[in-house]
Amino acid sequence: MFDLGSTPAMPRPIQRSASLRTLAQSPEFSRALNLVGQTPLHLDRLQDMLVLRRKFWGVEVAMVNRAELPKPLRLLEIIQEEGLRRTPVLLSPEHPVPELGRLGALPLMTPASVGLLDILADRTAQRNRLAQKWRNRLSHAEAQALRVTRQNMPIAPDHWILRADAAQQQKRRYRSWPAALTLAYAQANRGSAKLFEAHEGRETVAGILVLTHGEGATYHIAHSTERGRRLSAHNLLMWNAMDWLASKGIRQLDLGVINTEDASGLARFKLGTGARLSQLGGTWLYWPPLGRRLAPLAALDRRLMGG
Structure with missing residues (x-):
């Protein structure tokens, strides 16, 4: 897949330094969103993680993009505690998080690099x-x-x-x-x-x-x-x-x-x-009312999602 002729040998994937926030999780991005009237939710218990809220076909969806997810279960709990108990959550983590499948999240897109x-x-x-x-x-x-x-x-x-x-x-x-x-x-x-x-x-x-x-x-x-x-x-x-x-x-x-x-x-x-x-960690969909009930379905694609 990565045969690019004269391109140098491919190095192994690396981990971002914890002190480096991605653009999608930065205070600068948050300020830009506020300026265009799209106020994100800040999870101060998770180092001000940004959660966007969008409507698709009339349904509100919470979106967590390019975030580090060392404790995915805690993230899902906090999102519900913030009043989004019945809101579908789209998760696109910065690195593969196989645990999301075990928590009942469904894989939608395989990881890019x-x-x-x-x-x-x-x-x-x-x-x-x-x-x-x-x-x-x-x-x-x-x-x-x-x-x-x-x-x-x-x-x-x-x-x-x-x-x-x-x-x-x-x-x-x-x-x-x-x-x-x-x-x-x-x-x-x-x-x-x-x-x-x-x-x-x-x-x-x-x-x-x-x-x-x-x-x-x-x-x-x-x-x-x-x-x-x-x-x-x-x-x-x-x-x-x-x-x-x-x-x-x-x-x-x-x-x-x-x-x-x-x-x-x-x-x-x-x-x-x-x-x-x-x-990256691909894209997952989690719906709080179903919780772990969809975990068996997620297991079918866990290998493709870095599990």
């Missing part, structure tokens, strides 16, 4: 971690007449990178954050949504938007024109982003899902940075 890039203060060591072809493309970009700029993400709904991202989502038939939420993040967390752009003369040929949250950061949006791809502008921007993150004391960059089947080129790009794989 994300790329996590350690940001090093030693820039020579960081460059040495790059895959050879990735490093060659970076050197190629550095030899071009490219100018890199960095700024806070403008609060502009018609910004070119938001339009490009929307077009890409439509073309590839996937859904990511709405532009309004991205702009809310930039507005609610001044300086934490950083836009890097590569210019050739007056033409903008590539851009990436990185969101910072505590000691972590997330690779959020990226786009390159055909000219930008020929100039390896994306590599240059990513390297500049790594430099800036290092200067701000950021320890880890989340590159998002590694999809080698439908987006092999992007997977090669992400892994070429020296990122390592970390397996």
